[in-house]
Amino acid sequence: MLNSRIPAGQLDLKWTDYKGHCKLVNPANKRKLEIIIIGTGLAGASAAATLGELGYKVKAFCFQDSPRRAHSIAAQGGINAAKNYQNDGDSVFRLFYDTIKGGDYRAREANVHRLAEVSANIIDQCVAQGVPFAREYGGLLSNRSFGGTQVQRTFYAAGQTGQQLLIGAYQQLERQVSLGNVTMYTRHEMLDIVMVKDDKGVDKCRGVIVRNLITGELERHFGHAVLLCSGGYGNVFYLSTNAMGSNVTAAWKAHRKGAYFGNPCYTQIHPTCIPVSGDHQSKLTLMSESLRNDGRIWVPKKQGDNRKPSDIPEEERDYYLERRYPAFGNLVPRDVASRAAKERCDAGYGVGSSKQAVYLDYAAAIVRYGKIECGKLGIDNPSAEVIRKHGVDVVKEKYGNLFDMYEKITGENPYEVPMRIYPAVHYTMGGLWVDYELMTSIPGLYALGEANFSDHGANRLGASALMQGLADGYFVIPYTIGNYLADEIATKPISLDHPAFVETEKAVRDRIEKLMSIKGTQSVESLHKRLGKIMWDKCGMARNEQGLKEAIVEIQQLKKEFWSDVRIPGGINEMNPELDKANRVADFIELGELMCKDALNRKESCGGHFREESQTDEGEAQRDDVNFKYVSAWEFKGESEWQLHKEELNFEVAKPTQRSYK
């Protein structure tokens, strides 16, 4: 059933071989082939631009008012690439190996190797487009470190790397718009895919139904293929670092139509976010992982210590990451760092008014950099004040925008007092199951970037999301989609009056009318918050059998409540953000149930999925390779009903071991 279509042959030659043998579409035929792209983040914008350049007829859709606002824009720290510009021992193999290990041996080797191979091209491409990466005085590109690696392979643009990469891709997209190769639809949201049988009786994805979010009108669009580049589903937790509009709807609609959902329970909880301040909180803000390059994480050695951080002497501080993981220290991978923070807070060592926070401290880095600067400037015996001044300047240049962001939210100056941080939901490694060609289990339907499950296993390393989104869009899909479309050159555009379009649109309309007709008493937001609480408490950083079983019952109950008591003001044929949200939250509720079901099924711990029943004596995640060395691909069978398909993972090169960062 599940065919991952991984090419045969030696791991490091698979992609080269594939490219040498995949089918091609000639330019005259490309002009006749239409491709629909949902989402304009790094994956969507890069795919739309590149496929437009190749000569395909592309339609791109985003729910935001401009493609430039997709949530990739918010990525801060950087993008990995195996350039080895630092001469510190990096290589394609190292990046591949770090990613497989970082993902706790739950990713596909062939996909990850391909990712590492194309990573270097991404940097070249982005520089050619004018992405202003950070540079050294000699004019060459600068690098820094991220978690889970021992080399410096992360390229960055201050703390705004995602913004700069997305603007680069967006500009290429707009260029194709001006050339007439891409038609852009902003403020449009996909609400279903359209399936049509081909002449051999195979169900294929042939289009989408979208809603114009200004007028409320439903539109039908045909495509020979459809690409979902719609991002992750972290907002199922209500509070996350995702943008308010980030949602699972496009992926979920595809799932309900037959696309398998891969590893839905793999969620990344990012260790360094600004803690929750109250019930009014609408979202959480990330503090880039790059801050762990220079910042030190600590809590007091004494439980319930209420002293100000500056009053706690050095010997009474517990730098718990450096203590537990001397080899990687503050740069352990995200899942490890998050669990360690939770462990300290649960044990009563947390700080701040909520006691659900740890310190991220820059005092030592400021002194270290200050001394270096004074040395460069030839200042002999500098006073502490002078050292501090120069140190602050260096830190400001490296991380200034992040420090400002922290101060705006908390009102505290992080140059003076350590930041308070706590883990928060950030990224979802799970997503639509795809094969090597990024095609879902529905022919003609692809998933790229965070929307698919493919490259990060059970835990994503920092600075790898940008890499994957752009790899998929710039360098993978342009080849793999040709392999499919080469057999579609005789397929004429299907009339929008085809029964499949008419019926699908009717089903979408019926659902919207049903939502509007409930006229209950509870707001969408309040129901979403309740879903988030269930998910965070029972399917969050730590999970256990009893909690997950309870969560499933609670979510089913919440679903009933939603469909009988939700209140959506306004009308259908107008701009109605409450209706937009209701559509999304209804899907989140269903997804939440599947996530719990997947987490319940996976009795092992791996990466971001921590089952309390499966841990080592030291409290680390304990994998079970005998029973769970597979991808869980769930097939939708009906309301609250799924069938599990397993894709066995074969490790021919990177042999699974207990992951250690000690």
Place this chain on the structure above:
Amino acid sequence: MEHYTMNLTLKVWRQKSSKEKGSFETYKVSDISSEMSFLEMIDVLNERLINEGKEPIAFDHDCREGICGACSMYINGRPHGPWTANTTCQLHMRAYKDGDTIVVEPWRANSFPVIKDLVVDRGAFDRIIAAGGFISANTGNAVDANATPIEKDKADAAFAAAACIGCGACVAACKNSSAMLFLSAKVSHLALLPQGGPERKSRVLNMVQQMDKEGFGACTFTEACEAVCPKEISVTNISRLNKEYLIAGLTEEK
């Protein structure tokens, strides 16, 4: 930091659609925490409006951390409110005190028509970028990234210009609704880099032409745009734009 709660009076622009006339509505909100963000305060009001069976206030917002550029409120006569180098979503209620009255309007500019309440159409910005705000670099043709060293100062200046989030505050603040700061940021970003060289002249000419077509006003250099820009884009970029435009106009051979 001391936290407190406050009661406020809000006067918010309500407009059903682009075709209908709008007006200010007055709302009282109470028990607002100084720890809330401005948009969370609007969330609280909207939640109440929904419970009262009324329509919530429509406004653009997404990342809520100052980078997507979606949020766009004109607060007490200033885009993005009282703080400098700040977006509406980053504004927190500790900027206000108990009893304050806050007036909230959409961006006001003919080139940004109101869609509903505080939501405006900024599609003109995308069209300006499409007119030339790019480097024509097809995927797959790039040389090694380090084959082209770029002076750090120039790279930093290009980055500072590229930090623009396309929110439109510059236009909203300008008495002429000029888009010169937005346009100059893109022209500067690409003109400062060697990769941007080949299209340097046609880029600036085409982008300015599109800007004029969209109906944005002229720049009289009052610098109101720089004062409200959340990313502190400097008006020196406008000087660079004028230089680029002049040279291109005099020397472009087409």
